Amino acid sequence: MNVHIIPAALSAAALVLALAVPLGAEESYHVETISFPPTVVPEIGGLGFTSEGELVVAMRRFGILMAKPTADPAAFPWRAFSSDLLHNICGLQVVSKRELIVSSMDELTRITDGDGDGIADSYQTICSAWGMSGNYHETNTIAPDGSGGWWMAIGTASHNGSVFTNTRGEFSPIGRRGRNFSAVPWKGWIAHIDAKGAFTPWAKGFRAPNGIAVGPDGKLWVTDNQGDWRGASPLFHIQKDHFYGHPSSLVWEPAFAATGQDPLMLPVAEIEAMRTPAAVEFPEGFMCNSPSEPIFDQTGGRFGPFAGQMIVGDVAGTRLLRVMLEEVDGVMQGACVHFVTHGLRAGNNRLIFSPDGATLFTGQTVRGWGAPSESLQRVTFTGTVPFEVKTMSLRKDGFAFTFTKPVDRTAAADPTCWKLSKYHFGNTHNYGSPPLDTMALSAGAIVVAPDGLSATVAVVGLETGRIVQVDLDPRVKSADGATLEHPQLCYKVNRLRP
Structure with a gap:
């Protein structure tokens, strides 16, 4: 053939x-x-x-x-x-x-x-x-x-x-x-x-x-x-x-x-x-x-x-x-x-x-x-590194974040730049679920690393079985002025750090 x-x-x-x-x-x-x-x-x-x-x-x-x-x-x-x-x-x-x-x-x-x-x-x-x-x-x-x-x-x-x-x-x-x-x-x-x-x-x-x-x-x-x-x-x-x-x-x-x-x-x-x-x-x-x-x-x-x-x-x-x-x-x-x-x-x-x-x-x-x-x-x-949140990880008292480029340390250290909330979804015979029991969370102490590549954010009120949604303010830019391309993250908490 x-x-x-x-x-x-x-x-x-x-x-x-x-x-x-x-x-x-x-x-x-x-x-x-x-x-x-x-x-x-x-x-x-x-x-x-x-x-x-x-x-x-x-x-x-x-x-x-x-x-x-x-x-x-x-x-x-x-x-x-x-x-x-x-x-x-x-x-x-x-x-x-x-x-x-x-x-x-x-x-x-x-x-x-x-x-x-x-x-x-x-x-x-x-x-x-x-x-x-x-x-x-x-x-x-x-x-x-x-x-x-x-x-x-x-x-x-x-x-x-x-x-x-x-x-x-x-x-x-x-x-x-x-x-x-x-x-x-x-x-x-x-x-x-x-x-x-x-x-x-x-x-x-x-x-x-x-x-x-x-x-x-x-x-x-x-x-x-x-x-x-x-x-x-x-x-x-x-x-x-x-x-x-x-x-x-x-x-x-x-x-x-x-x-x-x-x-x-x-x-x-x-x-x-x-x-x-x-x-x-x-x-x-x-x-x-x-x-x-x-x-x-x-x-x-x-x-x-x-x-x-x-x-x-x-x-x-x-x-x-x-x-x-x-x-x-x-x-x-x-x-x-x-x-x-x-x-x-x-x-x-x-x-x-x-x-x-x-x-x-x-x-x-x-x-x-x-x-x-x-x-x-x-x-x-293309070889051009975007400005993004690279990782989000749970800590005992909140979350640790890393960035792909150094972040503007002043903005990243401002608690008003971190909007946080928690909620969950119901699982029933109904098709899907709206967010349930939504509650606002507050960013506490924020520590930004001297090189601007990481930050820790203290958060009170974390609990298992919840999604924590993080919305970063547009003021959070890279040190060279780049906009954060995707500022919204969702973390599923199944366990808290022992």
């Missing part, structure tokens, strides 16, 4: 030229939109790179394309690795240029190019141990476990879609109830699949877990989406056999199923007592509306001053976020803040760093939940 090449000239002529956001106030990160052939609707469900430097793009309803990135965002030489329509790809692992692993709604699949002509010719089912109801919302995404197997996040079904008469796997009439439901096995679960395809249910209580990742230290992380039993969109640290709050999945927990109870009839207080809290919560509206794939910056500074931190996309917002995690008294928690908020489209669904670490690609799709935003963009660090 011959390699199917899609001419770059055709794609450039047939599509709108790439959007290149001019370097301006936020010149630290430059955003460009990548062109695709005119026959492709890039509803992107997976991104990866081969060891040869080709970008791999798996699409939910088209197939899989590959191209080596070029300086011109309109000239990527796309070629089709697979034109077969798989069932809503939402997860991808690139093993090599001849072998890919994808998760679709119905199975985990190994796709290979056996004869080396650049086109897939073998599709092997690795695992299909979960049920299928036919509902559009039951998507799955994966993360390699580092030992030849995979972690899989399995979404629930939605009341906005139907359930087929014939389902795969046992049908649970009790599990069918509710806004987001688990009518067939393992919907709303995190599972482990080993290298031989053996399926092990791992943790339960999820709604729409659209992102999963293993951190540099081996910890497993999952994002979920606001809705029923989700007052705000959470980021969870996953631990075996833990329950993460959405009750519908309990119908597939053998011990619970043996009781014959309807999980939606459990008292809210009982569900809360079982729930493992989120490490971070993203307040709806101003922070993040639909968190997607998390990725850790392991570029060693080639992508800017935030090495080691987590980056999360927003499917329902035109932004990327940073997450600053820490362990306090044996429990993970931390802060979130906007990261890139200019030049991006909505639908930021999947993320991958370029091999050189200087560029982050964001694959976009909104899955019909908003104005079409099906695209691929790349965000490149």
